[in-house]
Amino acid sequence: MPLPSQMHDDIPATPVIPEIKPVGLGLPESVVARINQILPKPMDPIEQSKKFAAYKAVDNHVKPEDRVIGIGSGSTVPYVVDRIVQQGEEVNKGRVFIPTGFQSKQLIVEAGLTLGDVDQYPTIDVTLDGADEVDHALNCVKGGGACHLREKVLAEAAKTFILVADHRKNVEYLGTNFAPGVPIEVVPFAYAKVLQNLHHILGSPKATLRMAIKKAGPVVSDNGNFIIDAPFSREYMLDPYVIMAQIKMLTGVVEVGLFCKMAKAAYFGNPDGSVTIRDLEGHTETIKAEET
Numbered sequence: 001m002p003l004p005s006q007m008h009d010d011i012p013a014t015p016v017i018p019e020i021k022p023v024g025l026g027l028p029e030s031v032v033a034r035i036n037q038i039l040p041k042p043m044d045p046i047e048q049s050k051k052f053a054a055y056k057a058v059d060n061h062v063k064p065e066d067r068v069i070g071i072g073s074g075s076t077v078p079y080v081v082d083r084i085v086q087q088g089e090e091v092n093k094g095r096v097f098i099p100t101g102f103q104s105k106q107l108i109v110e111a112g113l114t115l116g117d118v119d120q121y122p123t124i125d126v127t128l129d130g131a132d133e134v135d136h137a138l139n140c141v142k143g144g145g146a147c148h149l150r151e152k153v154l155a156e157a158a159k160t161f162i163l164v165a166d167h168r169k170n171v172e173y174l175g176t177n178f179a180p181g182v183p184i185e186v187v188p189f190a191y192a193k194v195l196q197n198l199h200h201i202l203g204s205p206k207a208t209l210r211m212a213i214k215k216a217g218p219v220v221s222d223n224g225n226f227i228i229d230a231p232f233s234r235e236y237m238l239d240p241y242v243i244m245a246q247i248k249m250l251t252g253v254v255e256v257g258l259f260c261k262m263a264k265a266a267y268f269g270n271p272d273g274s275v276t277i278r279d280l281e282g283h284t285e286t287i288k289a290e291e292t
């Protein structure tokens, strides 16, 4: 079984096979259509970049000796699990994996990995998680999928907390690309009071209760709570710790989706296949596509 440090250059590139054109081959169109249907399709560039970021992060931070591993939520996390599985049965059979919600629990179970919970394992070796946006100082917004309460518990429980995302999440200031605002988990009976506080006291006049799409009524988190999305202007996001602490003080708020300087490093996949790594000390490194 290769060690993570030996696995840097074996990410298979997706073969780009051009579609067959019916003209000139003399094949019926239906046959051509069927052939084109079964040819492997090139991976979407955003998916590719998520995969490269996740693979690189796992290679650098999930070491054979790590026994308790936190698995976060979001669209990049399946690639994290994928790469961990590639480390082999031998190393994974001695490990336990802690999910941040329904999605990651399913990923762990479907991958045949051992499931645990943070109340059994309050110290985690390393947690890898997605993000909605990450700023220049490694503050981030999380909770676009309503998982930020459990995510923050797993981030705090971890000796090392690592973020993985595609390049669209790599911003100077929070709120640049992620428009809905800061996700805030609230106990249901307090939501109207907290909304009022946000509108009139804390400077988020457009804060709204997150509504479900394929269900009448609000989104309900894995913990049975509601989610408020509160956009704040740039001045609040210059140092998001201050507004994070103020929101957290509102009675009825369970957790705020602002993670301030909790991550040791963030990995961003770029469209050209390179990966940009930023760390808490302010170092930035971009690993060339051929080295990812």
Ligand SMILES: O=C[C@H](O)[C@H](O)[C@H](O)COP(=O)(O)O
Pocket: 072, 073, 074, 075, 076, 129, 130, 131, 132, 141, 142, 143, 144, 145, 146, 147, 148, 151
């Ligand atoms: O609640 C969800 C989490 O914080 C996700 O990690 C975050 O929303 C990013 O998700 P995605 O990669 O799907 O944009």
